[in-house]
Amino acid sequence: MVLQGKTALVTGGSSGIGLAAARMLRDNGARVAITGRSGEKLAHAVAELGGDVLAIEADVSSLEELRLANGKIRETFGSLDILFANAGVALGTPLATTDEATYHRIMDVNVKGVFFTVQAMLPLMREAGSIVLNTSWLNQVGTPGRAILSASKAAVRSFARTMSAELLDRKIRVNAVSPGSIETPIHRGSNQSEEEFRSYADRVGTQVPLGRMGRPEEIAAAVLFLASDASSYMLGAEIVVDGGRSEL
Numbered sequence: 114m115v116l117q118g119k120t121a122l123v124t125g126g127s128s129g130i131g132l133a134a135a136r137m138l139r140d141n142g143a144r145v146a147i148t149g150r151s152g153e154k155l156a157h158a159v160a161e162l163g164g165d166v167l168a169i170e171a172d173v174s175s176l177e178e179l180r181l182a183n184g185k186i187r188e189t190f191g192s193l194d195i196l197f198a199n200a201g202v203a204l205g206t207p208l209a210t211t212d213e214a215t216y217h218r219i220m221d222v223n224v225k226g227v228f229f230t231v232q233a234m235l236p237l238m239r240e241a242g243s244i245v246l247n248t249s250w251l252n253q254v255g256t257p258g259r260a261i262l263s264a265s266k267a268a269v270r271s272f273a274r275t276m277s278a279e280l281l282d283r284k285i286r287v288n289a290v291s292p293g294s295i296e297t298p299i300h301r302g303s304n305q306s307e308e309e310f311r312s313y314a315d316r317v318g319t320q321v322p323l324g325r326m327g328r329p330e331e332i333a334a335a336v337l338f339l340a341s342d343a344s345s346y347m348l349g350a351e352i353v354v355d356g357g358r359s360e361l
């Protein structure tokens with residue numbers, strides 16, 4: 114229970130990595146709030162987590178909704194010790210065919226959303242708090258058809274450094290976690306059967322030195338470490354959890 118007495122916000126906590134992180138932070142003693150756009154997904158997540166979380170409908174690309182989320186957290190928790198800025202989208206963006214709307218959709222959530230999430234929650238953050246940003250192994254690797262997604266995640270990687278430098282006086286540490294290919298709904302097509310997804314996951318697994326996609330809990334474990342005092346000497350840094358894909 115390394116987070117006993119602490120409070121945490123996980124954006125995009127209704128699914129995938131965010132949901133696994135919310136569970137792990139909660140199971141380690143933190144009071145946890147989660148956000149997402151869909152009320153239905155949030156309700157499912159709350160049920161899965163056993164009801165013991167504060168669920169807030171809020172789109173990270175809307176400054177007004179972030180302001181309202183701040184109000185709800187202030188009302189319920191009073192302050193925050195931990196922020197996991199996790200909400201994000203992943204869309205292919207081939208150079209030849211990507212339109213402007215897709216560019217804005219990715220940048221609005223992945224870059225603007227992270228920047229203004231931190232800005233909106235900072236007044237609630239206690240001294241010596243921990244902010245964890247979710248980037249991606251793609252922030253340092255060139256893969257075709259992913260220029261905008263990869264650039265958005267490189268911007269988030271950079272935020273961990275600049276925000277840490279800016280928040281030194283408040284002793285708030287900002288670090289990043291970089292997942293590889295993790296089995297979450299972000300990889301699922303809307304009409305994809307379980308069998309089709311398994312065959313996709315197996316194909317991706319062959320590109321990973323460990324031979325499989327990762328599990329959301331394997332990212333949540335890194336988030337727990339960065340959120341806790343166990344990582345007290347880390348700031349502006351990145352933990353890559355990608356089965357060796359970007360290193361071997």
Ligand SMILES: NC(=O)c1ccc[n+]([C@@H]2O[C@H](COP(=O)([O-])OP(=O)(O)OC[C@H]3O[C@@H](n4cnc5c(N)ncnc54)[C@H](OP(=O)(O)O)[C@@H]3O)[C@@H](O)[C@H]2O)c1
Nearest residue numbers: 125127128129130149150151172173200201294295297299
């Ligand atoms: N899975 C991977 O392989 C992988 C690899 C590298 C990085 N990541 C990063 O990990 C993060 C989580 O992804 P995931 O794989 O866990 O995907 P996921 O299962 O699709 O979860 C995404 C979460 O973000 C929320 N969300 C999306 N857009 C939002 C917005 N505008 N405002 C607020 N919440 C929003 C979603 O809820 P609503 O749809 O209801 O809003 C959902 O809770 C993302 O930043 C992603 O880029 C994932």
